[in-house]
Amino acid sequence: MYFQNLINSLNDYWIKQGCIMVQPYDLEKGAGTFNPATFFGVLTTKPTAVCYVEPSRRPADARFASNPNRLGKYYQYQVVIKPPHKDIQKVYLKSLEAIGIKISEHDIKWIEDDWESPTLGANGIGWEIWLDGMEITQFTYFEKMASFDLFPVTVEITYGLERLCMFSQKKDNIFDIMWNEKITYGEVHKEMEKQFSVYSFEKSDVDRLRQDFDYYEKEVLRLTKDSLFYPAYDMVMKASHSFNLLMARGTISVAERANLIKRIRDMARLCADEYVKGTKAEVKDQKELK
């Protein structure tokens, strides 16, 4: 299945399951979980069901387009449902059938992998799903977001689109994936991948990134004071990306890393606080309990 058809098939499948298909959020982020649809969506008791493609950036994972399996920029497919179906495992497996993978002809394993995002103050219980040994999906029941206890739980299903497609097309190099019948993934992305690798590892302006980080943090404080939690949350995403770029340069010590992560977590918490206040969502505050 071509890369673009894969996305279409997943969209069709999850739309049929009652999801609304939103669009990628237009800022840099490390994972689909950062999309406001997920970040804010899980905080309330209101039922949610969304699906979307999310371009994700992990500067430290970049490999100058020389590694057949790794990218600094790639696509996630994200499904967020609350409350989850009682047969959600089956519903998920059917989505694989929808993209042409016959379950009975493959090995599927659910490997314990409790997920945690220290920057978002989020965690959950879940699995990596292995298809013939290859990790294709992260399946998580969210328990906490921005340090809030969540109930009802939300299920987050994150597919690695390139991996799935490599699998489906039997390619052993990401750049050989066929985007459609003529164009390869490499033709679309290889040069970009190379340039961003150079930028992330060698050319990014470290001093400026640090200044930016401080600026975004100030903005979060300023904006949340006026309950502008959406713009404030944009700043959290930007701060997080600046942090990821700094990490890629290898200039951050262990202690500083922990400190920066905490600062992002605190920013995210401020946004969540305002959102919860604004929507009067029934979420239990865990702050005092800690």
Next chain:
Amino acid sequence: MKKNDVLFELTVENIPARFVLIAKKQLQEKLLELMKNSRLEFGDIKIYSTYRRLTVFIYSVSSRTEKVIEKAYGPNARMLKDENGNYTKAAVGFAKACGVKPEELKTAFVEKKGEVLYAQRVIPSINAEKVLSDVFKEAIKSLNFPKSMIWEDSKFVFARPIRNILAIYGTRLIPLEIAGVKSSKFTYSSYFTGFKKISIKKPDEYFNQLDKNCVMADDEKRKKALENIIKGVEERVKATVKKDEDLIEENLYLAEYPSGVLVKFSSDFLKLPKELLNLVLKKQLKFFAILDEKSNLLPFFLGIRDGLSVGHKNVEEGFLNVFKARCADAIFFYDLDLKTDKLIFEEKLKSMLFQKELGSMYDKGLRVRSVVKMLANEFKIYDENLINASKYIYYDLASSVVNEFPELEGIMNYYYANNYGIYDEQIKLAISEIYLPVANDSKMPSNQYSSLFSVAHKIDTLVGDFILGIIPNGSNDPHGLRRYALGIIRTVYENDFNINLKKLIKFSYDSYPDDIRNKKDIKTLEDEILDFIYQRLESYLESKKFGVDVINSVKSIFLKEGDEARAIKRIEVINSLKNIDDFRNFALIYKRLKNITKDFTPKSNIDTTLFEKDEEKKLYDSFIKISEQVNRSINDSDFKTAAMEIIKLREPLESFFNTVLVMVDDEKIKNNRLTMLKNIYNLFIEISDISQISY
């Protein structure tokens, strides 16, 4: 009464192996307890499991509980009501205790007590389904997992969401509801057969029905199947599958219907360090490595698939691709490290914290180096190459491979040694074996340099933590100090690495800067660490089948000397002598010696002019005769000769006690006698306090 078997099966979303094993154990115990209290008769309780099923069989369960009439006699009948006609406190209390209302109380005549209050409670017969319903609800609720979740409105807490409950007594449904799931007479097949609904009419058809639908619900049977797969592969490739117990267990709970997939890969990948390749296979992929007769890796692995052999080629190809992808990552990191200048590792070490107050890993390296120097001098193996090499023991912590695979700490130093300018094989091993032994029965440092580095590395952590007061208690041992202490003990003993522990502690203490040393004086530190090491030594020697009494008899001398090798020698000697008659008799009289001199401290030497009896003189002469030899033998660690000499004192001691009264009124004479006895006592205490030996 008619009896039937019970089948209960809980289907949950995939639970990890270690959770399954915990649940099985808890469930077995809890069910036994609940069934014993249930008033139902029952036979065996058997528990089976897969990664998504917990299955319970209880055999031969009676169909109902017997009706029970409980009778109880209480206080005197007059106590029923007070003068106002109200039930008295005593009557109400008695009724409550018997589970009846006060108006249901009757009176009865009891001999010697007369007319008393009498209560009768009928516990009706209850059918098994009702009782079992409560038993299972209670049992499942009681399970505790290392990590649990809630997922539905009743907020039931469990490891993973519960999705189906099959519960039957004979052919009848046991009605119950857990976490919003109602029990039924159905279960479901595995994902690869499409979660097919399977009807189970009675317990004894369970395994067959599931088998037909490709589920091996019986763990034992599944394990057999797995072992057969392994055997089959071994025959096919004429080599050995690395049978890692953890890995077998993990795979056992990753497949409901295991089938083997043998994969051949390019021998190019064998260029990776074998420890790294093993880890990729085991940890990252859950695959089994395949070894030749010399335990070298062969270019094959065995993967376990959950399901039938349909699409076998797909799976084989997939397994190979994922293996290649993981190796590509490993190769990337490994090559990167090989290209990295050692100075870059050094810089990184400086920013890696060992412990907040104790500096960076680089600082730790410097301290260990100075301990290595002192030890090398002590053992007269001082060699510039060795001292230089000790500089690199933590360098691999800064490498990308160890960053990705922390389990390879130490090991990678071997592969990076050339980059450090180390070419001597022994020294290469030494810088890669500093963490050995990692567990109670694991590999020891392989040469004397390894032992030296390993001990220096461990004592640094022990001393640092003890200075700061980070001392393990209970299950709290965040830095693994117990393991470190045991590591030192084993290295000293098993590798013949004979270092006085006090000296070792002092070396390490001296390597710390003043501001740290000022936090604790060396004497206190020595006492604390020796005491800590002694506790580990005791359990280590117990595992070597020495009696606790024998071990404990050398405790005080060990704490005084700090010499493990000598302590163990003493223990071996006492252990070999303790059942010899002469020794035993001496031990008995030694106890007397200990008791009588317990509170006495000699203030002067023995004065022979104060002797009154021959027995006194004789004992004195015998004592003088042997003491020099005994002291010399003890100095030479020849405890056997020393002990054999001392027990010769038994006879004169016996005669002495038979004829001489120690506690006489004359203080001078009394003290002189006590002084002599104490000196004799002290002579043997240098070997062992044999009054502690139990006979």
